[in-house]
Amino acid sequence: MAQPKALLLRSPGTNCDLETAYAFEQSGASADRVHLNRLLEKPELLHNYQILALSGGFSYGDDISAGRIVGSLMRHHLMDAVKRFHDDGKLILGVCNGFQILIKTGLLLDDDEQGLPSSTLAWNDCQMFQDRWVNLRTAGEKCVFLKDIDQMYLPVAHAEGRFVARDEATLDRLEAAGQLCLTYTANRAGEDCVSFPDNPNGAQRHVAGVCDTTGRIFGLMPHPERYIDRTHHPRWTRGEGNSPGDGLKVFENAVEFFA
Template sequence: MATPRVLILRAPGSNCDQETAFAFETAGAKAEVVHLNRLLERPVLAADFQILSIPGGFSYGDDIAAGRIFGNQIRHHLRDTLQEFRAAGKLILGICNGFQILIKSGILLPDRADEPQATLTLNDSGKFEDRWIWLRTASQKCVFLQGIESMYLPIAHAEGKFIARDEATLNQLDSAGQLTLRYDLPQDGSAPDAKLTEAGLLPYPLNPNGAQRNVAGLCDDTGRVFGLMPHPERHIDPTHHPRWTRELRERGDGVAVFENAVRFFG
């Protein structure tokens, strides 16, 4: 199997780039962390890679809004580069702040459109949420989620509430299988009385930000561009689990996400 090369694109304020590189290399890829300015200077660099990943953190201090400045740089200076990257059959992954960046660039997620179809906004709780949550895969459209039914991963964000432009857009994305990752009920029985609200939402903190239809991750119409608020790169080793001494497991739940990306090029 060929070893895919991964471009980890960081900027001032990114702080999960090394963890993301470790996760990809654990899965069998070769990762390289590159500053955004290097790609702005030489966009042709992207052609040397098969996977592009934008990691979590607080790019540019989350000034204006989380991911907005980085997203605007992509929109105005790297639009053609990233669209060509996707058109070449390659993979793009945005994690947490990376998801915010992708969706606010307005050129990759959910799909190619003249106007934004969705956004990620302030959590309903009005505060930064840092906790572990249960997830389920709602469709197999996304390359990164192939064969994955559920995961237990950490989240850490203040602006993770997914909202579509309107109900018609939300229904279209849902029926197309693009709302591919959802917050879920605990599978360890820790919330036996939890019930969906009238709007079909899980109660807080199971849905930690109030996202429409419990959306935690979204893919484009090809299934090869994926953004998610949880951090799969933070659950790679079994000891990353908060109860690892009591709930022994062979590996972290996040590994499969990165293995799927590597397998795609096998």
């Protein structure tokens, strides 16, 4: 097909949309930053695109809770359009605040029998905002965005990133389905992390990212758009870092999905 087009949804407080747009453009897509109000006025705009991306930041200041206002607006006014978008075989990515939004819309993970969220993103165990680099490893082959990626080194920057499921049975079900597709590790060797700061928020089963049952909706707390060039690595002047940066492959996979 022709060059894929990505719609980067932004709202007051979004602050990673420019970096995310650049990452998509470097990967071969075109990227348009579209304000939430414009999409609320004209939901059919979404169908001119193949990728919907919800960038990081602090939408509406996280005044109620992280991602709740945008999540509620989408859930009540845009769900039909977004579901059609997904049913058409297209991709949805949520990074950090975008992950929080996807959780609160119910798009990413199904609600339980009572219509209540099966999982959420809660305050970090340390009760503090965390801004640091973390080691990550992937699990399974379900997630489109993680194709051919075994491990990554990416930054996190959040206060509400602790993945918590309703119960152990929910965690078991998600893990068995391959939906717990990205986890924090202790080092590049991929060893299980057991404590802070390797797991910066205390997430259950060290979950850093989750996909839906199709693998075409992906939410993660780390920021792949912040490491797409070797010079983004915090120790690149000491000779460390990869070229391109670990995060670029996430965006390249989205573009290659439509090749």
